[in-house]
Amino acid sequence: MSDIDQNKLRKIDLTLLLVFLGLMRHRKAVLVAAELGLTQSSISHSLRRLREIFEDPLFLRRAHGLEPTAVAGALEPKIRQIVETLNQTLSAPGKFEPEKSERIIRIAGRDNVLSRLVPPLISRLDIAAPQMRLSSLELGRDAAMRAVSDGDIDFAIGYYWEYGKELMSDILYTEEYRVIARKGHPLFREELTVESYIDARHILVSEVGDMSGIVDMTLEKTGLSRRVVASVPLFFPALATVAQSDLIGTLPKSLVEKFAPVFDLEWRTPPIEIRTFTIQALRHRRDEKNPFHTWLLDILKQCAEIDRTPPAERPASHQRDQV
Template identity: 30%
Template sequence: MRLQDVDLNLLVVFEHLLRLRTVSGTARELGLTQPAVSNALARLRRLFDDQLFVRSAKGMLPTPVAEDLAEPVAYALDALQSALNRKVEFDPLRSDRSFQLAMTDIGEVHFIPRLMSALRERAPGVSIATVRNTAIDLADAMSVGQVDLAVGHLPELPSEFYQRRLFRQRYVCMFRAGHALDRRTVRLQDFERADHVVVTAAGTGHARVDEILAKLGVRRNIRLRVPHFVALADIVATTDLVASVTEKFAERSAAYFGLKSIRHPVDLPDIQINLFWHGRYHRDPGNQWLRDLIFELFAEG
């Protein structure tokens, strides 16, 4: 016998007959007619090739086959009923759930310190793991729940992903205090003559900056290429190298390394930073809670 061959409604009738021992009582409790219950019993008998219930002075008595079925059927129906009635909730104060977020290292610099501070107060048992969105197949990882949320400029994610804008920011030119470019405005020719450090962030929205500059014919004297942003502020603070970075990264670098930044001499488009999640987890309470928290902490009008 295969499960797909069984009408689950028949098992509901079976469970009521087993408990009430009458066709009329089963019909009344299930809101059915007595012929409908009798028909269901006949189908059950054919299905299990057994009488299942026999009439007696004490009502419908179960056969040994019915008695053997009683416990597993009752357990299965109870488990199914519980699953259907279950209201999934997420209590951040009690949860020990671990969330995985995809972002660049520049995203970690901006989001993680403030997020972890908020979690310490609001969800002390919740933990966070970050993963580079370029190190995995991000769409697949999010579709199967390996990554809960992604943050950044990710136009390549397909349409089944929800997204919510956090903020927009522009690019600036960043350098150490006292640099030759450390003045109110910088001419394009002075920018081109300077020594540059470039972050090779392939697969992210930041890579578009290099593409745009190349397309516009802007020539930079690139002296150093690094694969990430982690050491960029330290490098710029201790050299004469110039970097093209987002405004928020430049502000944080100024606070911790005393760096300076000015409006970029090239008219680069603003970059939009979004929060992304897969449609499969749109109503997941934990996912909802975390993205609401991130939006509360970081969204700008």
């Protein structure tokens, strides 16, 4: 006990630690006050106490907000670990009762994944947890993983071929591809061949604006290439563009077979073999034994099973995660 500064420990309370982490994340006192349900005066008072305890300014005022000092940056991982340990200690013994919970579920993913999971998730919440609410964000891979790590969301859902040791992955479903074109497109009047496929004009979905993806990597292995003339960051703009042009797209199967009728599109199986990919639910290891996250993961797996038997491919007479 001789190495423990008891005076400083007596000055610390959990609210101070939450204020510190909130300021590190938002860099603005007004946002932290709203998040924690405190007044701005309380945030200012907490910051003064933190500066006294750690004998450092911690945050410097700038035009854009508060800038953490080097001491604050070094403290953040230690304080986050303390708060996570306390949270686990407090929540581990409890039993989650969804029918009584007023919690907000927070998930993130690309628009193709959300369009598959959000509708059945809402339906299940109406029955199993009528007081709970759902907040979903359209986030790319890196942003979604950061949000899980920061505790801003419960699950990041998508294709994650690599993630840090602090995150856990559970597979929801396996996805493959379909080729789409507007109704009456000359490409689909005959059998879709490799030659006719690569000669067509393609649209690509890439969250970072790339002009090549998994299809191009697959073609390159056989010495072939296609003509990508447009790139969009989301899947639904790709569907809308294909519906109003002569471009074709190669998009996830579950998205195509559900929404092609809505956009009046036709689809075919690709004439090349493109590797499948898994859609995963990522959570932080701190939530591995959290009853709420265990329950939510089970619900997400149930939602992923919806419409697992897709409609048959239309006959020719009728009809990376970057693709």
